[in-house]
Amino acid sequence: MRYTTISALLLLSLRVDIYAAHAHAFLDHADPRVGNTVKSPPRAVALWFTQNLESAFSTIEILDANGARMNAGNASVDASDRKLLRVPVKVLPAGTYTVKWHVLSVDTHTTEGNFTFHVAP
Amino acid sequence: MSIRFPGPAAPALALVLASLAGAAAAHEIAGNRFFPATLAIDDPGVNDELAAPTIAMTKSGDEPPVKELDFSGEYSKRITEAFAISAGPTWTRLFAPGGPTGTGASGFQNLDTTFKYRFYKDPVHELIMSVGLSIEWGGSGASGVGADKFSTYTPTFFFGKGFGDLPDTVWWARPIALTGVVGYAIPGSARTLTFDPDTGDTGIELHPQFLNWGLSLQYSMPYLKSAVYDFGLPDFVNRLIPIVEASFQTPAANFAGTGLRTTGTVNPGVIWVSNYFQVGFEAIIPINRDSGRNVGALAQLHVYLDDLFPTTIGKPIFGGPVAPARPF
Numbered sequence: 249m250r251y252t253t254i255s256a257l258l259l260l261s262l263r264v265d266i267y268a269a270h271a272h273a274f275l276d277h278a279d280p281r282v283g284n285t286v287k288s289p290p291r292a293v294a295l296w297f298t299q300n301l302e303s304a305f306s307t308i309e310i311l312d313a314n315g316a317r318m319n320a321g322n323a324s325v326d327a328s329d330r331k332l333l334r335v336p337v338k339v340l341p342a343g344t345y346t347v348k349w350h351v352l353s354v355d356t357h358t359t360e361g362n363f364t365f366h367v368a369p
Numbered sequence: 370m371s372i373r374f375p376g377p378a379a380p381a382l383a384l385v386l387a388s389l390a391g392a393a394a395a396h397e398i399a400g401n402r403f404f405p406a407t408l409a410i411d412d413p414g415v416n417d418e419l420a421a422p423t424i425a426m427t428k429s430g431d432e433p434p435v436k437e438l439d440f441s442g443e444y445s446k447r448i449t450e451a452f453a454i455s456a457g458p459t460w461t462r463l464f465a466p467g468g469p470t471g472t473g474a475s476g477f478q479n480l481d482t483t484f485k486y487r488f489y490k491d492p493v494h495e496l497i498m499s500v501g502l503s504i505e506w507g508g509s510g511a512s513g514v515g516a517d518k519f520s521t522y523t524p525t526f527f528f529g530k531g532f533g534d535l536p537d538t539v540w541w542a543r544p545i546a547l548t549g550v551v552g553y554a555i556p557g558s559a560r561t562l563t564f565d566p567d568t569g570d571t572g573i574e575l576h577p578q579f580l581n582w583g584l585s586l587q588y589s590m591p592y593l594k595s596a597v598y599d600f601g602l603p604d605f606v607n608r609l610i611p612i613v614e615a616s617f618q619t620p621a622a623n624f625a626g627t628g629l630r631t632t633g634t635v636n637p638g639v640i641w642v643s644n645y646f647q648v649g650f651e652a653i654i655p656i657n658r659d660s661g662r663n664v665g666a667l668a669q670l671h672v673y674l675d676d677l678f679p680t681t682i683g684k685p686i687f688g689g690p691v692a693p694a695r696p697f
Contacts, residue, residue, distance in 0.1 A: 271644040271676030272398060275595040283540075283598030298644055355679040360492060361401040363596050 273299040273353035275361055276331070285366040289340040295349055300330035305352035308335040313344050330354075342369040396647070396673060400492030401596040402531035402546060403589065406671045408649045409614040409636045410583035412548045413499040413527035415453045415487040417674040417683045418445050427665035430658045435467035439478075447675075447685040451487040456480065461514040469513050476511025479520075485527070495531030495546070500524070507557060518561070523581060525552030531589075533596060544592040552581040559623055577624035583616035583633075591642065610640040614651065632660040636667060646672045 279294045280286045293310055303325035310318040323335035333351065345367065350360040397404040397414030404414055408423070421442035429435045443457030459478040468474030485501035503523040510516025529548040556576035563572045587610050594600070594607045617633030638651025653665035675683040 271673065274403070274591070274644075277594075277599060281599040281601070282595060357676075357679070359398060361596055363401075 271299055271353070271355075272357045272359050273297040273301060273331075273351050274359060275349065275363075278347070278363070278365075280365040282363045283365065285368050287368050289367050290337065292334050292336045293347055294332060294334040295347070296329075297331045297333065297351060297353075299353040299355075299357075301325045301333055302352040302354055302356075305358075306333050307350055308333060309348040310335065310337050311346045311348065312340075318345065340367050342367050396671075397487075397497055397529065399490050399495045399497050399529070399531065401533050401592060402495035402529075403591060403642070404497070404529050404531075404546060404548060405587070405610055405612075405640045405642055405647055405649075406669075407548060407585045407612070407614055408638070408640075408651050408667055408669050409616045409634070409653075410548070410550050410585055411483070411501075411503075411525070411527060412550070412585070413487065413497040413529040415447060415451055415485055415499060416445060417447050417453075417678075417685075419443070419672045419674055420445075420457070420669055421672070423667070423669040425653065425665065425667045427653055427661050428663045429467075430655065430660060430662050433466055434662045436464040437467070438462040438464075443481075446682075449685050449687050453485050454482065455485070456482045463514055474511070474513035476514045477509075477516070478514060479505045479507060479510035479516045481505050493534070495529075495533050497527075497529040499527040501527065503552070517556070517576075519556055519558035519576065521554050521556050523552040523554040525550060525581075531592070533592070540597055543597045544589040546587045546589060546592075548585045548587070550581070550583050553621065554579040554581055554618075575623050575625075575627055577620045577627060577629060578622040580619040580621045581617070582619070583614065585612055585614040587612045605641075608642050610642060611638075612640055612649075612651070613637045617656070630657075630659060632657065634660060634665075638667070644673075645677050646670065 274297065276296045276298050278296070280290055293308060295308060306323065306325060308323040312318055318338050318340060320336040320338045323333055326332035326334060333349070343366070344364055346362060346364050348362045350358070352358050396406045396416055396418065397412070404412060406412065406414065406418065406420065423441045425439040427437050429437065439459055439461050441457060441459035443455055445453050445455035447453045458480055461478055462475045463473055465471060465473040481503060483501055483503040485499055487497060487499040489496070489498040503525060505521040507520035508518050512518065527550050529546065531546040533543045535543050555578050558576055560576060561574045563574055590607050590609045594602070614636040615633065617631055619631040620629040633656045635654045635656060636651040638649060640647055640649040649669045649671070651667040653667055655661035677683060
């Protein structure tokens with residue numbers, strides 16, 4: 249009986265926790281797509297992650313080939329889709345751009361990464 | 370008095386299987402790189418996780434060969450963000466003609482405990498290094514399945530390196546990662562005196578020291594999609610990590626006259642990763658007759674407790690997940 253009670257409490261605690269489970273936030277996909285070339289310059293860069301994000305601690309930085317920052321504003325988490333982080337960018341001439349991201353998922357796991365995309369001439 | 374050893378194949382296979390069962394693998398993240406938990410060798414990761422079950426089927430190089438089935442599990446718990454303790458049992462079934470009486474045997478192997486500390490992590494260059502000490506507790510398992518009466522201590526160095534920093538000209542190689550392990554197994558007892566009541570003969574059974582080393586070569590499809598080039602492949606494919614692991618045991622000391630030589634296996638396979646768990650399958654290919662006969666198989670379910678239970682059993686005992694001090 250005692251073991252049954254202990255087991256039930258343990259399962260209950262895990263059950264409560266699993267409902268609140270959130271893993272590390274990894275990049276799922278992006279627009280422009282990772283490594284791809286776009287024909288027309290994007291107005292914004294959007295990143296979809298595998299987990300909901302904390303807006304205040306999640307950011308994107310867009311750099312051109314010379315390392316110049318091309319952000320046209322601050323990155324923000326979409327209010328209706330907290331897995332989406334988006335940043336407006338300046339008019340991007342043809343070239344290669346590096347996207348550096350650093351995010352905090354809602355369970356306080358931090359992850360970071362980077363990739364490039366290209367704007368066709 | 371004579372120096373003897375019960376044939377090279379039996380201890381060789383035991384070492385191979387012990388290394389497989391004792392693979393206290395842990396997933397790890399460094400920058401863009403996600404290192405999955407490897408199946409055959411231990412990797413540099415330190416985390417809260419559960420590997421259960423790991424199932425291995427092999428056939429020894431003995432004459433006649435003995436088929437062996439192993440079920441193992443392992444629980445790894447972080448004490449701090451960079452230090453973890455892991456432990457787990459392995460249950461072994463030896464089919465006939467294995468075991469002391471030749472009719473087969475079953476029972477637990479000695480319990481393994483590993484203490485691991487990650488002392489270096491470079492997210493930019495996707496480099497991780499750790500050190501650890503594994504202890505196989507002598508006498509905690511069944512001698513009928515080959516568990517030693519003495520403990521064995523193995524100080525070990527681990528590393529992991531992702532190649533995301535390669536130049537654009539070899540962009541296709543950026544998803545490649547290499548992990549490795551080098552350990553030195555020191556038995557707590559150098560020899561055992563033996564006595565045969567039928568013949569009255571006495572003997573000495575040596576307990577050699579071994580260099581345990583291994584590598585894993587991985588090609589990460591998740592990395593390809595999220596950091597190199599998104600080909601728009603199906604989600605199932607984007608979660609695959611093809612992998613080849615190799616695990617070797619080289620006798621290093623106290624093995625004169627035993628006939629022992631380097632044994633090991635090469636394990637090609639694949640790991641499929643989700644946000645909360647991974648499953649892996651590998652073939653076990655012996656590198657020589659002493660390492661085994663025929664191709665074996667290895668399968669594992671591995672659960673990321675730090676992602677499933679981030680606020681309870683999935684966080685370090687001292688210090689939780691590290692929150693940034695300021696917005697980026």
